[in-house]
Amino acid sequence: MAGLRHSVSSSSFNSSAPAPRDLTFTPSSAATSQTSAPTTALVPLDLGPPGYNATIKLYERTANETTVFLGPWDVVSAESRRVVWRCSYAGEVLEHFLPSEYAADIFPYTLHSQHRRFGDPREMELYLTFREHHRVRYTTVDGLFHDDYIEVKYEFTTIDCSMQFQGDLRGRDLVDWYDIDVAWSDTHRRTDSYGNVRGLGTIQRMKLWRDRYSNFHYFTFYANYRRRWKEYMVHDFDADFRQRDDRHRRLQLNVRGARRASASEGHGRDRRFSASSIFRPRNGGSSSHGGESTGELRYLGIQFTRNDRAEPGSDDYRRFIDLIILSVNAGSSSVKVSVYSAEYGQPPVQLAEAQISGLTAPPAILDYTRGSEKVIKADKMNDKTLSQRDAFGVLLKTLVDDADLPQISHKDDIGIVCHRIVHGGDYNKSQLISPDTYRVLEGLNDLAPLHNSNSLGIVQACIRDLSGSRNIACFDSQFHSTIPPHIRTYPINPDIAQSNKLRKYGFHGISYSFITRASAKFLGKSKDKLNLIALHLGSGASACAIKGGKSWDTSMGLTPLAGLPGATRSGSVDPSLVFHYASDVGRLSPASTKELHISRAEEILNKEAGWKALTGTTNFGIIATSNDPPMKLAFDLVVDRICGFIGSYYVSLRGEVDALVFAGGIGEKSDKLRRAVVDQISCLGFALDEDANAKKLEDVVQDISGAGAKQKVLVCATDEQFEMARVCAEDQDLWP
Ligand SMILES: Nc1ncnc2c1ncn2[C@@H]1O[C@H](COP(=O)(O)OP(=O)(O)O)[C@@H](O)[C@H]1O
Ligand SMILES: CC(=O)OP(=O)(O)O
Numbered sequence: 001m002a003g004l005r006h007s008v009s010s011s012s013f014n015s016s017a018p019a020p021r022d023l024t025f026t027p028s029s030a031a032t033s034q035t036s037a038p039t040t041a042l043v044p045l046d047l048g049p050p051g052y053n054a055t056i057k058l059y060e061r062t063a064n065e066t067t068v069f070l071g072p073w074d075v076v077s078a079e080s081r082r083v084v085w086r087c088s089y090a091g092e093v094l095e096h097f098l099p100s101e102y103a104a105d106i107f108p109y110t111l112h113s114q115h116r117r118f119g120d121p122r123e124m125e126l127y128l129t130f131r132e133h134h135r136v137r138y139t140t141v142d143g144l145f146h147d148d149y150i151e152v153k154y155e156f157t158t159i160d161c162s163m164q165f166q167g168d169l170r171g172r173d174l175v176d177w178y179d180i181d182v183a184w185s186d187t188h189r190r191t192d193s194y195g196n197v198r199g200l201g202t203i204q205r206m207k208l209w210r211d212r213y214s215n216f217h218y219f220t221f222y223a224n225y226r227r228r229w230k231e232y233m234v235h236d237f238d239a240d241f242r243q244r245d246d247r248h249r250r251l252q253l254n255v256r257g258a259r260r261a262s263a264s265e266g267h268g269r270d271r272r273f274s275a276s277s278i279f280r281p282r283n284g285g286s287s288s289h290g291g292e293s294t295g296e297l298r299y300l301g302i303q304f305t306r307n308d309r310a311e312p313g314s315d316d317y318r319r320f321i322d323l324i325i326l327s328v329n330a331g332s333s334s335v336k337v338s339v340y341s342a343e344y345g346q347p348p349v350q351l352a353e354a355q356i357s358g359l360t361a362p363p364a365i366l367d368y369t370r371g372s373e374k375v376i377k378a379d380k381m382n383d384k385t386l387s388q389r390d391a392f393g394v395l396l397k398t399l400v401d402d403a404d405l406p407q408i409s410h411k412d413d414i415g416i417v418c419h420r421i422v423h424g425g426d427y428n429k430s431q432l433i434s435p436d437t438y439r440v441l442e443g444l445n446d447l448a449p450l451h452n453s454n455s456l457g458i459v460q461a462c463i464r465d466l467s468g469s470r471n472i473a474c475f476d477s478q479f480h481s482t483i484p485p486h487i488r489t490y491p492i493n494p495d496i497a498q499s500n501k502l503r504k505y506g507f508h509g510i511s512y513s514f515i516t517r518a519s520a521k522f523l524g525k526s527k528d529k530l531n532l533i534a535l536h537l538g539s540g541a542s543a544c545a546i547k548g549g550k551s552w553d554t555s556m557g558l559t560p561l562a563g564l565p566g567a568t569r570s571g572s573v574d575p576s577l578v579f580h581y582a583s584d585v586g587r588l589s590p591a592s593t594k595e596l597h598i599s600r601a602e603e604i605l606n607k608e609a610g611w612k613a614l615t616g617t618t619n620f621g622i623i624a625t626s627n628d629p630p631m632k633l634a635f636d637l638v639v640d641r642i643c644g645f646i647g648s649y650y651v652s653l654r655g656e657v658d659a660l661v662f663a664g665g666i667g668e669k670s671d672k673l674r675r676a677v678v679d680q681i682s683c684l685g686f687a688l689d690e691d692a693n694a695k696k697l698e699d700v701v702q703d704i705s706g707a708g709a710k711q712k713v714l715v716c717a718t719d720e721q722f723e724m725a726r727v728c729a730e731d732q733d734l735w736p
């Protein structure tokens with residue numbers, strides 16, 4: 001019969017064959033057995049490519065074996081709770097009756113990845129079964145074809161689909177899963193008296209769920225030895241893992257309030273460990289929300305399975321232990337977001353990075369890298385103008401929607417969001433954003449008009465949408481709190497300076513902190529003996545004199561307007577210039593908002609100046625490679641101002657300079673600018689190696705100094721997002 005295939009095949013369950021994806025599937029090619037083939041006129045349903053979500057086998061391993069292609073499903077509760085699957089033809093329905101009226105009593109079962117040694121462990125989730133037989137009724141237009149209790153085995157076409165299905169069955173979304181070798185407790189010890197590994201369950205896929213109504217987290221595993229499911233509420237356990245043993249990937253979860261568990265097992269040290277974000281209390285919490293009561297249980301031990309093929313930071317053990325940090329760097333022309341897996345006291349491991357650049361010169365460009373894979377490369381965004389907050393929304397969605405980034409499958413998976421806040425006023429260290437800190441920061445908006453209010457917009461979005469995470473403010477100004485008084489003071493009335501907090505604050509400090517650390521490591525020199533002249537050259541550009549690893553002077557001042565010119569910023573000019581530029585510059589600009597008050601004078605100098613005013617483009621890459629006279633003028637002007645600061649800082653550091661460091665979008669990418677600068681400062685003993693300078697940046701720090709140079713010239717791929725995540729992972733006050 002046309003379009004119908006008799007399909008008797010050996011089950012692909014437990015085999016290492018890839019999941020079937022019938023790309024030639026069309027509604028009328030739905031494979032059923034001859035006996036179930038409808039004989040009346042068919043009305044095919046359009047199930048869309050690939051045409052079906054899952055398959056199920058009926059009469060398996062008999063002559064009548066039939067594969068049914070399943071389309072969309074509904075979980076209905078009327079009469080008995082069941083899944084109703086639409087199949088390929090109108091009138092063809094497969095009903096899967098669930099054994100309990102209570103959603104959370106259903107436990108979809110997936111095999112541990114050991115059962116498919118050569119496959120991708122994630123793909124195990126495509127194959128779903130249950131530990132008990134369920135009733136399956138299959139009706140075609142010709143009538144009832146199957147109605148019996150069977151071992152239900154679904155084979156899904158995508159992992160997403162399987163996850164969605166499992167969530168619908170349980171009323172709890174499947175958040176993540178972990179293959180474990182053994183789970184044990186104080187009553188069911190890991191090994192029996194003969195030393196055999198027993199515990200509660202062995203070779204399990206432990207699953208983590210989030211209740212759709214309460215948002216509480218639960219984990220489940222199958223206690224094979226007792227032949228029953230165990231489901232525990234995460235909140236019932238302490239956030240501090242005990243008896244942790246990284247070598248064997250073991251840890252112990254202590255029941256909250258239970259007497260301290262015995263330390264007779266495991267080889268771990270007993271100290272405070274960081275816990276994954278799920279172990280932090282959410283929305284209050286008590287055990288009355290379902291799941292098994294921990295009762296007499298004092299602890300649960302878990303040993304995770306080793307998965308050598310997992311990317312760094314993403315194996316099951318690490319996913320369970322680590323906290324996910326999102327680092328948000330909202331610059332004047334870009335928003336960059338990096339995702340880290342982090343443990344307290346350890347350097348964060350980057351999992352992904354997404355950024356939207358060119359916000360001030362639409363169309364903005366989206367790039368997304370996961371691990372070492374470039375997932376999205378220079379995608380032009382359609383929207384004409386995107387605010388920093390809009391851009392953040394797009395980036396967050398990109399991360400959450402990426403099925404291959406299971407660490408963030410839901411916004412709740414993010415434990416910490418650290419925000420780059422350019423102006424931090426008098427704060428000299430990063431802060432947890434409380435309502436009080438937020439109010440202080442709002443008061444600083446006018447002092448960084450291209451930055452602070454945009455960043456606070458993102459903070460607001462996180463407070464609203466990522467209610468499970470802590471928001472941390474990392475300030476660009478905090479690195480500069482060491483600038484000595486004679487450098488940070490302006491020669492103005494001291495009382496007014498004091499009351500209006502008028503002094504040099506300095507910015508790009510997160511970047512300078514990263515540069516200092518990275519350069520010290522590269523040069524093999526202790527940070528507190530390191531003297532640098534560092535240049536962060538991006539849409540906003542600045543220079544910094546670093547003495548003994550600390551900021552000694554920097555070119556930006558009370559606001560990020562002072563010092564070097566930027567894409568749209570004038571940098572330092574005669575302060576009275578603006579009064580001759582236009583009349584009435586003291587009035588508020590029409591661009592002012594409730595959150596941000598900006599005068600015409602500030603608007604002219606911040607947004608209508610810089611190399612864009614001279615050339616018409618914000619892109620310094622074009623300027624550096626053009627011979628057009630206005631472009632050349634802008635290039636020479638920028639080189640001149642940079643060299644001015646280098647000369648000044650060279651003297652300020654009394655000639656004791658270990659290296660000149662280029663960083664930021666321009667500093668890292670423009671070999672032409674680096675050549676022009678180093679050429680002009682050769683009188684100070686700097687020299688360039690042309691070949692090294694022309695090479696693409698491959699390491700965090702690259703040496704481009706020429707032979708006979710008195711001090712080094714380095715290029716540093718600065719990473720403000722990493723620096724923020726590192727600060728959070730090292731500071732007990734910031735860590736949950
Ligand atoms: N190949 C290049 N050569 C010189 N400059 C470049 C090049 N590519 C990008 N840029 C400059 O880098 C700037 C972005 O720097 P970046 O530090 O990433 O920005 P932001 O200041 O927004 O943080 C762009 O505005 C552009 O002028
Ligand atoms: C402070 C500053 O100007 O930052 P950015 O270069 O990221 O705009």
Ligand SMILES: [Mg+2]
Pocket residue numbers: 331332538539
């Ligand atoms: Mg920047």
